[in-house]
Amino acid sequence: MISNNSLARFAARLNRHSLLSNEELQALLKMCCLPAQFQARRDIVPTNKTVDHACLIVEGLAGRFDLMRDGRRQVTALHLPGDMCDLHSVVQPHTAWSITAMTATSVLFVPHEDLQRLAIRYPGLAMAFWRDTAADAAVLAKWIGNLGRKDARARVAHLFCETAFRMELIGLGTRRSFDLPLTQEQLADATGLTAVHVNRTLQGLRETRTLSFQSSRAEILDWDRLVEIADFDSDYLMLQASRNPSFETSARAELPVGA
Amino acid sequence: MISNNSLARFAARLNRHSLLSNEELQALLKMCCLPAQFQARRDIVPTNKTVDHACLIVEGLAGRFDLMRDGRRQVTALHLPGDMCDLHSVVQPHTAWSITAMTATSVLFVPHEDLQRLAIRYPGLAMAFWRDTAADAAVLAKWIGNLGRKDARARVAHLFCETAFRMELIGLGTRRSFDLPLTQEQLADATGLTAVHVNRTLQGLRETRTLSFQSSRAEILDWDRLVEIADFDSDYLMLQASRNPSFETSARAELPVGA
DNA sequence: CGAGGGGTTGATCTCCTTCAACGGAGGTGG
């Protein structure tokens, strides 16, 4: 199955915050899953359904959306390749959100059943899944802070800092330069602004030689300045610091004995 | 130990979204934990530390805060009695957030070690913990939508809808009438507004006989109207609908045999 | 009695929205 390669990206993500044993890793990679393609602006997971599979981003960009009655929409999370963007649906199969392809996107659908089976069989994996959901939540919390208490410039700057950081982490470009094929309207959906104001804000950042974002490419000209403007601190991403090896090893040690 | 009674509230919360077996329930209630009291505005969990215990709210109100460099602050989550407000710290012991008592609050500190042990021993509990974190994240996502795309009136209305709903659920008042000893400044911290504007917004809601909030008491005079203004839909709270019994029972069935 | 915290009010300012128009790039069909 071709999907092995793509599952590896997810495994790598988990392994970044949770140490996985070889056995756990192998079990992860053996999950069977269904590949699918989506054009930009297509719903990958519609709202208000009950789903029986989670969705792993292989290529492209996907957004989790909160939709208002009047048609306004807000991106609540941005998902890059390797993200299992609704891993939480395993424990919460009724969707109150919707996941939409923001660019042409290819995904793998992974049955909940498989993920549940792994979580029961391997407590270390259950912890890793839980931790992944917690990491996701930490990003959500940070976005609340940004939307609630920062102006347009800081919000846009923060989005670019975060995305640059994550892109570098998964090996898609560097934090100074990476592809980001989003329209200004999509950036607006993510920052709680209008497309017009995102435009003006980007111009401001461009004029001060801080950030240039043109033809789907982000070039961060002055990283320190951007971080300063955004009040960005990568800690919340929980990408390297949050390992909890003492528990992971004890989990493994206890597995053959205790359970 | 006095704490049994208080742990029961948390168990009830879990049981609301995850079916627990008697054995799991008993194990939960047997956790040992340390009671503590906090005055309003005291940090229960400071930011930028590594913690080895989670924090269960027994009485009072606590807020999770995101703090900006310049001193601005944003509440990212509001925690009511029965909430284990940083359950996610079990898998993510480094705090990027801070938890502060918003009123006089009594809490129980529960060692991560105990929670981890339970999660390993009982996959059903591990799932319940994971689901609790997911439910928490769903609220965070909804708040992002509110902050990003709704005006002051809708934000305030939504906060009251959500809180009324949750209060009723845990048996502290009804959705029409409940105690909420928060200042307008604290409401402002939660809605991304200023205290002055919260004041004017509340006046507007009071004048239209929708909501009255005075001397620490919320009276929702017109629930339907408030829901309409807030664009509130309780689905995201995942309080009754998200049970996943098919898995829970299979987990239990497999426990004695499989693991 | 004085101090301080919280609610209320008014005046002013500003950031962002809204609306509208235009231009360029890319795609399509005659």
Place this chain on the structure above:
DNA sequence: CCACCTCCGTTGAAGGAGATCAACCCCTCG
């Protein structure tokens, strides 16, 4: 190959929602 259309970025002008600043009131508490 050009006409046309659509999408996206850009610009300008006007309006509005909410912030900011400052004052005042009331209540509680030392």
